[in-house]
Amino acid sequence: MKPLLESKIKIAIVEDDLEILDYIVSLLKADSNIEVVKTFEEYNTAFNTIPNLILDVVVVDINLPGQNGIELVKALKPKIPTIQFIMYTSLFDAETVFSALKAGATGYITKETQPDKLSDAIKDAFKGGAPMSSDIARKIVKSFHEFENKSTNVQLSKREKEIINMLSQGLRYKEIADKLFLSTETVRTHIRNIYDKLQVNSRTEALNKYF
Amino acid sequence: MKPLLESKIKIAIVEDDLEILDYIVSLLKADSNIEVVKTFEEYNTAFNTIPNLILDVVVVDINLPGQNGIELVKALKPKIPTIQFIMYTSLFDAETVFSALKAGATGYITKETQPDKLSDAIKDAFKGGAPMSSDIARKIVKSFHEFENKSTNVQLSKREKEIINMLSQGLRYKEIADKLFLSTETVRTHIRNIYDKLQVNSRTEALNKYF
DNA sequence: TTAAAATTACTACTAAAGTGGTATTGTGCT
DNA sequence: AGCACAATACCACTTTAGTAGTAATTTTAA
Numbered sequence: 001m002k003p004l005l006e007s008k009i010k011i012a013i014v015e016d017d018l019e020i021l022d023y024i025v026s027l028l029k030a031d032s033n034i035e036v037v038k039t040f041e042e043y044n045t046a047f048n049t050i051p052n053l054i055l056d057v058v059v060v061d062i063n064l065p066g067q068n069g070i071e072l073v074k075a076l077k078p079k080i081p082t083i084q085f086i087m088y089t090s091l092f093d094a095e096t097v098f099s100a101l102k103a104g105a106t107g108y109i110t111k112e113t114q115p116d117k118l119s120d121a122i123k124d125a126f127k128g129g130a131p132m133s134s135d136i137a138r139k140i141v142k143s144f145h146e147f148e149n150k151s152t153n154v155q156l157s158k159r160e161k162e163i164i165n166m167l168s169q170g171l172r173y174k175e176i177a178d179k180l181f182l183s184t185e186t187v188r189t190h191i192r193n194i195y196d197k198l199q200v201n202s203r204t205e206a207l208n209k210y211f
Numbered sequence: 212m213k214p215l216l217e218s219k220i221k222i223a224i225v226e227d228d229l230e231i232l233d234y235i236v237s238l239l240k241a242d243s244n245i246e247v248v249k250t251f252e253e254y255n256t257a258f259n260t261i262p263n264l265i266l267d268v269v270v271v272d273i274n275l276p277g278q279n280g281i282e283l284v285k286a287l288k289p290k291i292p293t294i295q296f297i298m299y300t301s302l303f304d305a306e307t308v309f310s311a312l313k314a315g316a317t318g319y320i321t322k323e324t325q326p327d328k329l330s331d332a333i334k335d336a337f338k339g340g341a342p343m344s345s346d347i348a349r350k351i352v353k354s355f356h357e358f359e360n361k362s363t364n365v366q367l368s369k370r371e372k373e374i375i376n377m378l379s380q381g382l383r384y385k386e387i388a389d390k391l392f393l394s395t396e397t398v399r400t401h402i403r404n405i406y407d408k409l410q411v412n413s414r415t416e417a418l419n420k421y422f
Numbered sequence: 423t424t425a426a427a428a429t430t431a432c433t434a435c436t437a438a439a440g441t442g443g444t445a446t447t448g449t450g451c452t
Numbered sequence: 453a454g455c456a457c458a459a460t461a462c463c464a465c466t467t468t469a470g471t472a473g474t475a476a477t478t479t480t481a482a
Contacts, residue, residue: 157458170415172438186460192441193458201440202468203415204381368428383468397430403471404428412470413438 008035009126010054014046014069015039015061015088020111024059024088024118031119043072050076055083057122060105062089062096070096070103077104084125088118107131156194156210163190168207219246220337221265225257225280226250226272226299231322235270235299235329242330254283261287266294268333271316273300273307281307281314288315295336299329318342367405367421374401379418 011034015021021039028034037053040046050058058076062069073085086107087100097108107125109118121131156164166176173191177184195201198209222245226232232250239245248264251257261269269287273280284296297318298311308319318336320329332342367375377387384402388395406412409420 159459168415168419170411170413170419172413174438182459183461185462188440189461190459191439195440200381202381203439204379204418207415208379208381370429385468393429394431396432399470400431401429402469406470414469 008033009056009122010035010037011057011059011122012037012046012050012053012055013039013059014041014043014072015059016041017061020061027116028119028122034119034122043069047072047075050083051079055080056126057084057086059086059088059118059122062087062100070099070105073100073105074103086121086125086131156197160190160194160197163187164194164206164210167191167194167203168211219244220267220333221246221248222268222270222333223248223257223261223264223266224250224270225252225254225283226270227252228272231272238327239330239333245330245333254280258283258286261294262290266291267337268295268297270297270299270329270333273298273311281310281316284311284316285314297332297336297342367408371401371405371408374398375405375417375421378402378414379422 011028013021013024013036015024018041021041025036025039028036037055038049040049046060060069060072069087069089073087076083077085081104084106085104086109087105088109088111089096090111100108107121109121109131124131162180163176166179171179173184173187176182177187180187195206198206200206200209222239224232224235224247226235229252232252236247236250239247248266249260251260271280271283280298280300284298287294288296292315295317296315297320298316299320299322300307301322311319318332320332320342335342373391374387377390382390384395384398387393388398391398406417409417411417411420
């Protein structure tokens with residue numbers, strides 16, 4: 001296979017299981033577009049060494065025993081924002097996925113995915129893509145939907161919607177009243193009705209329920 | 212190619228450009244796992260007919276002139292939640308992508324993607340995946356990051372993070388104090404410090420800034 | 423080993439927010 | 453015509469939230 005790029009994509013791998021590590025390294029070595037610069041078996045060394053290397057992509061196993069790959073990404077990403085991190089792991093509960101993305105990971109590939117897809121993922125991340133297993137993408141979309149539908153089925157009136165939107169901006173009753181040309185007391189009444197409908201009794205609760 | 216499934220995946224396509232429609236239909240007909248049950252050139256007919264068909268996946272072009280594919284999905288998805296919708300389009304600004312996902316679309320494929328990937332996407336959606344072009348996935352991840360980093364760069368201490376999380380649940384000072392075995396006055400002090408750091412002066416503003 | 427944060431806590435006060443009751447007017451639906 | 457509901461508004465009252473100043477103790481980082 002001829003290289004498609006002038007220079008190879010420089011990557012590092014953080015993986016404690018030597019068997020898996022050897023396996024993926026051998027897979028990636030077969031790809032002439034990728035150069036495995038260095039591998040790490042634990043986070044501390046990775047954390048101390050990676051900033052001194054020139055790298056495009058780092059593949060990180062999340063669940064090294066007793067350590068946390070997400071913390072590694074969180075610590076490294078702000079230091080070297082140009083590096084793309086791909087989480088490569090068997091853990092894929094929603095919490096973990098989001099923590100990883102939050103920490104700054106670009107891609108998230110489960111080990112269940114055919115391992116040879118990893119090199120595609122690396123190229124994808126390098127080109128600015130966000131490689132993700134389809135099950136991961138699913139989770140994100142699902143949580144997106146949940147996020148959008150967490151709202152209640154309660155119907156607020158037009159005025160009430162206006163007001164709850166203003167509440168969400170942290171405006172005071174007085175400020176809302178001024179913007180809508182209402183008396184503070186009217187705003188108060190609307191808010192009371194909103195709370196009644198949503199079955200809550202504070203602004204924050206209302207916002208949590210409604211949005 | 213032998214069918215991989217006992218029965219074919221039944222799909223419909225909504226696409227006004229007959230050239231593109233013919234093209235993708237011919238592509239999909241070559242796939243023995245997929246059966247194109249019906250095609251539509253405009254939304255109204257699609258809206259009225261689709262509920263009467265037995266379908267697994269519907270491929271929708273978002274930008275039919277003067278109409279809105281997202282509205283179609285929004286209207287149909289609640290009626291027939293078992294159908295998976297794949298948006299197939301050249302529009303892919305962040306707004307549109309999110310609106311589509313919000314409306315209930317499962318996948319989002321740009322026309323820039325190799326057209327033959329469409330059949331993969333259909334199978335993926337059918338199996339419960341969330342097919343997405345890598346550029347779309349990118350957008351989602353990016354907006355996720357933006358969402359997470361809309362937060363200030365301000366560093367809250369461990370205690371302060373605990374407390375702001377509780378604030379976000381709508382707990383009162385007294386309730387927070389009890390949960391953390393602190394005096395209400397201490398909670399009050401922490402919150403004052405949080406507000407100082409975030410440069411705000413109410414709970415809602417703090418939450419908006421931080422989350 | 424210092425200086426800087428973080429964590430704890432109190433007093434005293436003001437400003438908002440939330441609760442409860444009540445009432446008028448308008449609009450849409452039956 | 454009558455009912456339900458939305459929108460407006462006021463009074464009176466209690467509870468929380470937010471502001472300000474101060475300070476002791478502990479942790480953490482330079």
